[in-house]
Each structure stands twice: as structure tokens, then as C-alpha cells.
Amino acid sequence: MKTKLAAVVAALGVLAAGPAFAWGEVGHKVVALIAWKHLDPAVKAKVEALLAADKDILTPPDFASRASWADRWDQEHKETAKWHFADVEITDGDLAKACYGFPKLAPGQIASAGPADDCVIDKIPEFAAELHDPATTEAERILALKYLVHFIGDMHQPMHIADHEDRGGNCIPLDDGSGQKRNLHGFWDTGVVKDLGPTPEAIADKLDGEIKPEDAEAWTKGGPVDWATESFRLATSVAYKLPSLPTCKDQVAPQRLSMSYIQAARPVAAQQLQKAGIRLAATLNAVLGS
Numbered sequence: 166m167k168t169k170l171a172a173v174v175a176a177l178g179v180l181a182a183g184p185a186f187a188w189g190e191v192g193h194k195v196v197a198l199i200a201w202k203h204l205d206p207a208v209k210a211k212v213e214a215l216l217a218a219d220k221d222i223l224t225p226p227d228f229a230s231r232a233s234w235a236d237r238w239d240q241e242h243k244e245t246a247k248w249h250f251a252d253v254e255i256t257d258g259d260l261a262k263a264c265y266g267f268p269k270l271a272p273g274q275i276a277s278a279g280p281a282d283d284c285v286i287d288k289i290p291e292f293a294a295e296l297h298d299p300a301t302t303e304a305e306r307i308l309a310l311k312y313l314v315h316f317i318g319d320m321h322q323p324m325h326i327a328d329h330e331d332r333g334g335n336c337i338p339l340d341d342g343s344g345q346k347r348n349l350h351g352f353w354d355t356g357v358v359k360d361l362g363p364t365p366e367a368i369a370d371k372l373d374g375e376i377k378p379e380d381a382e383a384w385t386k387g388g389p390v391d392w393a394t395e396s397f398r399l400a401t402s403v404a405y406k407l408p409s410l411p412t413c414k415d416q417v418a419p420q421r422l423s424m425s426y427i428q429a430a431r432p433v434a435a436q437q438l439q440k441a442g443i444r445l446a447a448t449l450n451a452v453l454g455s
């Protein structure tokens with residue numbers, strides 16, 4: 166989640182339908198459901214044991230619902246808000262600048278209490294290392310699991326790794342004909358995802374069925390910096406391909422996405438959800454496997 170809840174709710178115009186969260190709860194669930202299908206049985210058992218030990222009530226306790234926990238937590242814990250994205254300026258592509266120079270944790274500092282000025286590219290390896298380390302407390306392992314499930318999803322939403330003084334597209338108003346307030350970030354979080362199927366389970370089953378084993382193998386190569394670079398390229402080559410790119414300072418009329426834009430966005434979003442699911446499973450299999 167890249168913005169304040171109130172702003173998101175206002176932007177998406179879904180107050181009556183309940184709060185909305187980045188990738189949207191649907192997108193995060195899809196990522197978790199795909200990953201679940203690719204977890205090794207022994208790793209699944211370890212994940213289930215951690216979920217069973219987690220008494221937090223912000224979300225239901227199942228793996229797919231816990232994928233949205235971090236977006237709920239950051240409503241009351243603003244010090245974690247910047248961890249969900251990296252505002253990589255599209256004109257310079259400077260990941261390190263967008264990630265505050267990749268700050269290191271102080272000796273003995275746990276990742277869930279790390280510096281507020283940090284980004285998703287940095288937090289993923291921090292939490293993966295904690296989950297791998299048998300010396301990590303159970304409480305921190307539970308947090309590390311929930312952050313990983315969420316952040317590997319966030320990292321694959323192209324607008325979470327790109328910015329043009331528009332808060333990752335939150336300041337680019339859209340007109341989708343519904344009369345509701347929409348923006349470009351919200352389109353990539355939820356608008357494009359809901360077109361992929363009727364429920365998270367249906368979307369996950371469909372997308373997972375389309376993944377070729379050789380694709381899955383190729384996608385697990387590399388790490389968070391490579392995944393971020395890929396998301397950034399998709400942001401510049403697809404998501405930001407608009408007739409005009411207003412910034413937060415501009416007061417502009419909402420623009421309507423062209424059919425060709427939407428048709429280009431849909432397969433990109435679908436494949437990013439597939440990649441996120443496969444990479445989440447590979448990460449958990451690596452850090453929790455024996």
C-alpha cells in the first residue's frame with residue numbers, strides 16, 4: 166500500500182464496500198494462493214505452524230488472508246509505510262536513491278523495527294534472512310512471514326517501483342466512466358486485477374495453470390533487485406505510457422485509459438501475479454527448507 170487509507174478509499178470510491186488495499190486484497194490473495202501450490206510439503210507445515218501461532222486479529226488467519234496483513238498494520242504504524250514500495254523516478258531509474266541508500270540494520274536490530282526510511286527492495290532480504298535464522302524469535306518469524314508474503318506481492322505491482330512526482334500514479338486521475346474517483350495507481354492495484362476472474366481462487370487457479378515449468382524455473386533466478394528492475398521496466402514501458410503524465414502539483418482533468426492501454430496492461434498484471442507467486446514460493450522453500 167502506497168498511500169494513506171483515506172486517500173485510497175477516496176481515490177477508489179469504495180467506502181461503502183469497505184477498505185481497499187494495494188495490489189488490492191484480491192491481488193495479494195492471488196499471489197499467496199499461487200505460491201501455496203508450489204510450496205514443498207515440509208515448508209507448508211512450517212508455514213502452517215507459524216500461522217497457527219499467530220493470534221493477530223487484523224486479518225483472518227489463513228495464508229491468503231495474511232497476505233494483506235501488512236497493509237492493515239501500516240494504517241496504525243506509519244513507520245512501516247515506506248517499506249511497501251520504492252519511488253524510483255522514471256527519468257533516472259536510480260534504485261539506490263529511491264531506497265534511501267539501502268540502509269543496514271543496526272547490530273541486534275530486528276527487521277520489523279528497522280528504519281522508517283527503507284524500501285521494499287531492502288525489506289524482502291531482511292525478512293528472508295530472519296525467517297531462515299533459527300535464532301529468530303517466534304514473534305519475529307511470524308512478522309517476517311507476513312511481511313514477505315505481502316512485500317513480494319507489492320514488488321511485482323509496477324507502480325510500486327516507479328514514480329514521477331505523482332506518488333506512483335496516485336496523483337494521475339482517471340475517468341473509467343463509472344463516475345467514481347480513480348487513479349493510475351489504483352488501476353494497477355485493483356482495476357486490472359478484477360478483470361482476470363471472478364474470485365481470487367479462480368484467478369489463481371487459472372494463472373497457475375498457465376505457468377510452464379520452464380518459465381517457473383527461469384523466474385526464480387535472481388533476487389529482489391532483479392525483480393524490482395523488471396517491475397520498473399514494465400512501469401516505464403507499459404504503465405506510464407499515457408498521453409500526459411501529470412504530477413501531484415498539477416490540477417488536471419481525469420484521463421480515460423485507451424482500450425489498447427488496458428489490453429497491454431492485463432497480460433502484464435497477470436504475469437506479474439504469476440511471477441510473484443512463484444518467487445514467493447521459491448523464497449519460502451529456500452529459507453524454510455531443510
Ligand SMILES: [Zn+2]
Pocket residue numbers: 166167187235236249315319
Ligand atoms: Zn503494501
